[in-house]
Amino acid sequence: MMQPPRVQAGNLRIVGLGPGDAGWLTPEASAVLANATDLVGYAPYLDRIPHQHGQVRHASDNRVELERARHALRLAEDARQVAVVSGGDPGVFAMAAAVFEAIEGGDPAWREIDIAVCPGVSAMQAAAARIGAPLGHDFCAISLSDNRKPWSLVEQRLTAAAIGDFVIALYNPASKARPHQIHDAFALLRQRKAGATPVIFARAVGRPDEKIIVTTLRSAEPSLADMSTLVIIGSSETRMIERAGARPFVYTPRGAGASP
Amino acid sequence: MMQPPRVQAGNLRIVGLGPGDAGWLTPEASAVLANATDLVGYAPYLDRIPHQHGQVRHASDNRVELERARHALRLAEDARQVAVVSGGDPGVFAMAAAVFEAIEGGDPAWREIDIAVCPGVSAMQAAAARIGAPLGHDFCAISLSDNRKPWSLVEQRLTAAAIGDFVIALYNPASKARPHQIHDAFALLRQRKAGATPVIFARAVGRPDEKIIVTTLRSAEPSLADMSTLVIIGSSETRMIERAGARPFVYTPRGAGASP
Known part of the structure; x- marks a missing residue:
C-alpha cells in the first residue's frame, strides 16, 4: 500500500522582540525569526527584523490583532513556518492572547497546530x-x-x-x-x-x-x-x-x- | 605638572540569566558575563555560567543578598568589572533591589559607580x-x-x-x-x-x-x-x-x- 506523501507540518511561534534594543532579543527569538517562512505582525515591529530572501512578510495595521491571529493560524495550517511578532513579551498585553482567543473561537483543527510562545523582555x-x-x-x-x-x-x-x-x-x-x-x-x-x-x-x-x-x-x-x-x-x-x-x-x- | 596615572574605572552590572534555558539568555547578558573580571552570585546561578580563564567567581549562599551586594560594590570600587548574577530578571524579586539597598545605606561614593541592570525573562x-x-x-x-x-x-x-x-x-x-x-x-x-x-x-x-x-x-x-x-x-x-x-x-x- 502506498503511503501518502509526507507533508511538512506547519507551525506557529509567537515571538517577543523585546522593547527595541537588539541586545534584548533572545537567541530563541532570533532563531525562530531566521527559520520562519512567514512573518506576521504590526508593520512597525516587522520593520525591526532584517529582511531575508524568500521570507514572506504579512504586515498589518494596529488594532486588528484577532484578524492577524486568524491569518497566521491559516498559514500554519497550510504547512508554513509562521512567526507572529510582537514588541516586548508577546504574553504581556500583546499578541499571544489574541492568538489563543482566535484558537478558542475558531476551527477545532487549530487546537492541533504545533504552537509555542517565545517570551521576551517586556517594557x-x-x-x-x-x-x-x-x-x-x-x-x-x-x-x-x-x-x-x-x-x-x-x-x-x-x-x-x-x-x-x-x-x-x-x-x-x-x-x-x-x-x-x-x-x-x-x-x-x-x-x-x-x-x-x-x-x-x-x-x-x-x-x-x-x-x-x-x-x-x-x-x-x-x-x-x-x-x-x-x-x-x-x-x-x-x-x-x-x-x-x-x-x-x-x-x-x-x-x-x-x-x- | 604630572597627570595622575589613568586608572581603569570599575563597573557593576546586575545581570538576569533568565529562567534556565540558554535560548532565553539575552545577548546583552552574554556579553556582560563574557567581559566581566568578577562574577558574584548565589552558587547555583554561577554554576550555569561557563568557566572562563582568569575570571574570578565569588559564590555565596542564599539569603545573604545584602552582604553579596556590598561585596560586589567594593569590587567595582576597586576597578573590577563586576557582574552580579541573578536568575530570571534581576529587577523582579531578585538581586537588583538588594544592590540599590546596599548603595542607599552604604558609602556615598558608591552612588558614583558605573552601574546598570541587564533585564531578563522572569519566571x-x-x-x-x-x-x-x-x-x-x-x-x-x-x-x-x-x-x-x-x-x-x-x-x-x-x-x-x-x-x-x-x-x-x-x-x-x-x-x-x-x-x-x-x-x-x-x-x-x-x-x-x-x-x-x-x-x-x-x-x-x-x-x-x-x-x-x-x-x-x-x-x-x-x-x-x-x-x-x-x-x-x-x-x-x-x-x-x-x-x-x-x-x-x-x-x-x-x-x-x-x-x-
Missing part, C-alpha cells in the same frame, strides 16, 4: 532596569486602554492596586483617541497614595529616542505619557536615591516594614 | 509562555516569602488582588521553613475567587526537570508548590482551551466584558 522590565529596581517587590501591571474593557474595571483595578500598596506599571497609558484617561488615573491614585511616591515615565526604552523622567506623584504631569510610554508608580516603600549630577536611582526594597 | 513569563497567555491582561506579582515583610501585608495584597480581579503570579510560594503559607494563600483566595478559576503550577521552567500542572482553584493541591515553582492563578476572565491528548492552553483575553 516594564526595560524601564525598571534603566532606573534601578522599582519592580523589586510586589507589583501589578494594568493596561489603561478601554478599547476592550469598561473604564469602571480600570478604576476598580487602580483602586485595588492602591489598597494593596502595589508598585503599579501602566501599559497603554494614553492615545490620541483617549488623552484624558491617564489624567483620570492619576487623579484617582493621588487620592489614595502619598504625593511623594516616586513616578517614572519611560518612553521608547531601548530605542534611539528613549527618554526617561523621574518625578513624584504630586509633581507628575500625566500628559507626558503617550502610547510609547510605560509609567511606573511606586508603592509606599519605593525609594529614590539622589545622585550628584545624575538621574536618581529608584528601587523598591525586597521587603516592607523590615529594616535592611 | 512568570516563562511559565506563561509554556501554557498559553495567562498574563495576557492585567496581572500582579506577589512574593509569598515573609522573611522580610509581615504576613498580614501578604494577606492584604492577596485580598486586593482578588478584589481587583487580577491574574496573580506567586513567587517564592513555599520553602521548607514555611510550608504552610501557600495553603493559607489558597484558603484566602478560595474565599474570594470562583472554584473554576484556572491555576498553573510551573516548576523549574526551562530546566531539565521542568514540570507544569494545570488545574483549577477548587482542585489545586497547594503542596505541589516548592521554592522552584511559580504559581499563576487566573482572573474571572482567564480561560482554558481543552485539547485532545494534550495539556490545555490557558489564556486571559485582552479585554473583559467584551465579546471577541
Whole structure:
C-alpha cells in the first residue's frame, strides 16, 4: 500500500522582540525569526527584523490583532513556518492572547497546530532596569486602554492596586483617541497614595529616542505619557536615591516594614 | 605638572540569566558575563555560567543578598568589572533591589559607580509562555516569602488582588521553613475567587526537570508548590482551551466584558 506523501507540518511561534534594543532579543527569538517562512505582525515591529530572501512578510495595521491571529493560524495550517511578532513579551498585553482567543473561537483543527510562545523582555522590565529596581517587590501591571474593557474595571483595578500598596506599571497609558484617561488615573491614585511616591515615565526604552523622567506623584504631569510610554508608580516603600549630577536611582526594597 | 596615572574605572552590572534555558539568555547578558573580571552570585546561578580563564567567581549562599551586594560594590570600587548574577530578571524579586539597598545605606561614593541592570525573562513569563497567555491582561506579582515583610501585608495584597480581579503570579510560594503559607494563600483566595478559576503550577521552567500542572482553584493541591515553582492563578476572565491528548492552553483575553 502506498503511503501518502509526507507533508511538512506547519507551525506557529509567537515571538517577543523585546522593547527595541537588539541586545534584548533572545537567541530563541532570533532563531525562530531566521527559520520562519512567514512573518506576521504590526508593520512597525516587522520593520525591526532584517529582511531575508524568500521570507514572506504579512504586515498589518494596529488594532486588528484577532484578524492577524486568524491569518497566521491559516498559514500554519497550510504547512508554513509562521512567526507572529510582537514588541516586548508577546504574553504581556500583546499578541499571544489574541492568538489563543482566535484558537478558542475558531476551527477545532487549530487546537492541533504545533504552537509555542517565545517570551521576551517586556517594557516594564526595560524601564525598571534603566532606573534601578522599582519592580523589586510586589507589583501589578494594568493596561489603561478601554478599547476592550469598561473604564469602571480600570478604576476598580487602580483602586485595588492602591489598597494593596502595589508598585503599579501602566501599559497603554494614553492615545490620541483617549488623552484624558491617564489624567483620570492619576487623579484617582493621588487620592489614595502619598504625593511623594516616586513616578517614572519611560518612553521608547531601548530605542534611539528613549527618554526617561523621574518625578513624584504630586509633581507628575500625566500628559507626558503617550502610547510609547510605560509609567511606573511606586508603592509606599519605593525609594529614590539622589545622585550628584545624575538621574536618581529608584528601587523598591525586597521587603516592607523590615529594616535592611 | 604630572597627570595622575589613568586608572581603569570599575563597573557593576546586575545581570538576569533568565529562567534556565540558554535560548532565553539575552545577548546583552552574554556579553556582560563574557567581559566581566568578577562574577558574584548565589552558587547555583554561577554554576550555569561557563568557566572562563582568569575570571574570578565569588559564590555565596542564599539569603545573604545584602552582604553579596556590598561585596560586589567594593569590587567595582576597586576597578573590577563586576557582574552580579541573578536568575530570571534581576529587577523582579531578585538581586537588583538588594544592590540599590546596599548603595542607599552604604558609602556615598558608591552612588558614583558605573552601574546598570541587564533585564531578563522572569519566571512568570516563562511559565506563561509554556501554557498559553495567562498574563495576557492585567496581572500582579506577589512574593509569598515573609522573611522580610509581615504576613498580614501578604494577606492584604492577596485580598486586593482578588478584589481587583487580577491574574496573580506567586513567587517564592513555599520553602521548607514555611510550608504552610501557600495553603493559607489558597484558603484566602478560595474565599474570594470562583472554584473554576484556572491555576498553573510551573516548576523549574526551562530546566531539565521542568514540570507544569494545570488545574483549577477548587482542585489545586497547594503542596505541589516548592521554592522552584511559580504559581499563576487566573482572573474571572482567564480561560482554558481543552485539547485532545494534550495539556490545555490557558489564556486571559485582552479585554473583559467584551465579546471577541
